[in-house]
Amino acid sequence: MASFMEELWSSIFTPGPTPTLLIATNVTFAALQLVFFGLLLATYSLHFVALSLISAGLWYSINWFAHEVRIAQDAQNAEKEKAEADTADRKKESGDKASSPSPGAGADADSETETESIARGKTGRSATATGSASSARLQPAEQDPRKRVSSGGDSSGYGSTDSEWEKVDDKA
Template sequence: MSAFFVELWESIFTPGPTPTILRATNVTFACLQLVLALLLAATYSIHCVVLSVLCAGLWWSVNWFAAELKAVQEAERAKEEREGTSGADKDKEKRRRGELDTGESDTEVEVDTGRIPASADAVSSVVEVVAPEGELKKRGEDTPAGTQSSASTEDEWEKVSESEKEKDK
């Protein structure tokens, strides 16, 4: 039994649905359905039926998703075998292009491979300086007095205080 929990703990950190996680998920959903059935028998509440239906739907969707993910992974594996490329060959190609995540850092870094882009003639090496047009204005110069953006918080509190005093009279 302890070996199962060790496998479960290790499979949490493994990407994708592992058999251990799926087994634990199915056992957990089965126990939840049992508890809901016992609650239904004890209380005769429609809530237990609704919760049971929701639980069954979620249980089915988790297993469906795991099966679909497994089918996609098998299709990719078959495609790799047909093309004759292995995972190591793909990693080498990605490393050459600078796309492989080495796991050393969470920061994405583009690696310069020294290659010249295909459209190098389209890239200009001259930077044009654009002269600023017009004048910069401070905010609020053109707005009429008394607008909400020009009112301070203190003014608003004074208005609230005055209205409270009028209500008390």
Template sequence: MASFMEDLWSSIFTPGPTPTLLVATNVTFAALQALLLSLLVATYSIHFLVLSFLSGALWWSINWFAREVRQFQAEEAEKQKHADKEQVENTENNPDRSMRKTPGAIDATDSDTETEQVAGRKEAAPVPTSAPQSIAASATLQLPETHGEMRKRLSVSGESSGYQSTDSEWEKVDDNHAA
């Protein structure tokens, strides 16, 4: 029982439907169906019949999905096996083909992928900057404090207070409208 619990815990973090996880799912759904059947017999409530039907449909769909995933994985493994076999045969028959290009290699100019466009471009030479341009730019970008003048932002409303809320703005609109 301890090894089953350890396998179940590790199967949670394993992608795909693992056999341990499927066994736990089937046992859980079987227990749920038994509970719903016993509650149906005890209470004669149609709710338990509906819940049992929904639970059974979910149980079937989980098993169907797991079966489909297993079939897909088997097909992919078979395709990979054939591809590996062909690659080995091609390498043995034609030694020049053993030199494979990397996935980002450029074969033709008609490709539109980003990596191939970046790899195919020639790097532009850096634009030389001259000293007079940088001095002129730094002189125009200095803060006003360095020139000795301090500027104050003009108030839109004419008030000297720095705090303005939406309420005070509406009061100003009301005052202007009344005047």
């Protein structure tokens, strides 16, 4: 019992539905259903039937969701294993092709972007060696001198003055 409680405590901090957490959830919902049944027999109140149906729906939905998460995790693991196998196959193939490189392929052809290849074609050098547009600083746009600069507050843009309040006092 102590090891189950330790596993339950650690499963709370583990992402995803763990078997220990699902067992605890199912036991708890089964006990809740027994309590509702006992209260129904003791009071003959239909409220406990409604609560039991709501509890059963929640119980089912939790188990359904855990099942769907498990399916998604299995599919993700299978996809990851397939990607690792493809990567291993590519490394093996690139090792075989290393003895006969294709014409025009540089040492870093796999990591080259389209812009770099265009720049390399024009200048014969890599675009990263000469600098790229992303590293250039953008100049701030010219501001219209007639436009007011915002004060940055939560104001509506309307600034009242004391003279306007004096006009209100004069009318009264």
